Ligand SMILES: Cc1ncc(C[n+]2csc(CCOP(=O)(O)OP(=O)(O)O)c2C)c(N)n1
Ligand code: SF4
């Protein structure tokens with residue numbers, strides 16, 4: 001059949017934008033961070049996992065971990081963690097389990113749950129002083145369902161549900177600030193591409209009790225549209241351009257653990273990702289690029 005130009009099938013956008021096909025998940029930044037957390041926490045860990053990409057790690061009754069795994073609805077992981085912690089505390093109190101058998105309760109969640117649906121359960125868990133580690137791998141979208149925007153999606157990024165010339169119209173929420181407003185015992189941002197910084201923060205969190213946040217940026221090859229081998233460079237560029245500040249909150253103070261100096265232009269980070277390609281082609285979108293750079297500059301101007 002001879003199709004006219006208008007009826008000829010056009011090349012499909014990447015599979016993730018349609019939620020179809022096989023995503024290219026090699027180089028997953030979320031998995032990189034989870035692996036390091038697990039290596040340092042060890043097998044005496046219960047992951048309480050909010051539905052998301054990493055849920056697919058476990059196929060009942062198996063997981064790739066030697067520890068335990070509990071799968072919850074998107075909004076309920078902190079409530080699940082409370083139940084597990086309470087059960088452990090009861091067993092300890094009744095002497096049915098020795099302290100050496102105790103487990104670290106870790107919520108493992110994506111940003112869609114952490115910044116949005118699960119926020120009220122998280123806030124309440126912090127309010128109750130729940131002793132848990134909250135590990136959010138932030139791939140800046142609903143990865144598992146085809147990269148729709150989430151409340152962590154950065155301004156102007158293209159997602160499956162923000163495809164216009166200006167990309168996502170909203171702005172990324174500041175989850176770190178929301179957490180610190182609750183005065184947790186510890187909160188930190190991190191990225192797997194800076195493993196020493198991440199390791200130091202895991203060790204610190206491990207030795208504390210109470211609500212603890214590890215918020216790790218998770219560069220996502222299919223969702224952000226880059227090749228898997230670029231993952232570490234993109235993670236490092238997020239830090240060197242100042243887009244993803246590495247910091248921690250401890251004893252009521254926020255301290256930056258790595259101040260990028262000299263700070264690279266944000267463009268270097270954006271250009272590597274197909275989700276920002278419309279800012280450069282067919283022509284440069286100067287106004288949006290400047291807006292993004294200005295926001296990053298304004299953040300660092302406030303850091304002493
Ligand atoms: C209440 C509810 N709405 C929608 C879904 C479908 N769903 C499963 S995973 C997911 C995306 C979760 O996004 P995020 O928390 O960022 O994790 P990611 O998929 O990116 O790893 C969605 C929307 C669900 N499980 N529950
Ligand atoms: S979609 Fe992204 S975050 Fe999800 S498993 Fe694949 S690479 Fe990881």
Ligand SMILES: [Mg+2]
Pocket residue numbers: 110111112137138139140141142143150
């Ligand atoms: Mg996500």
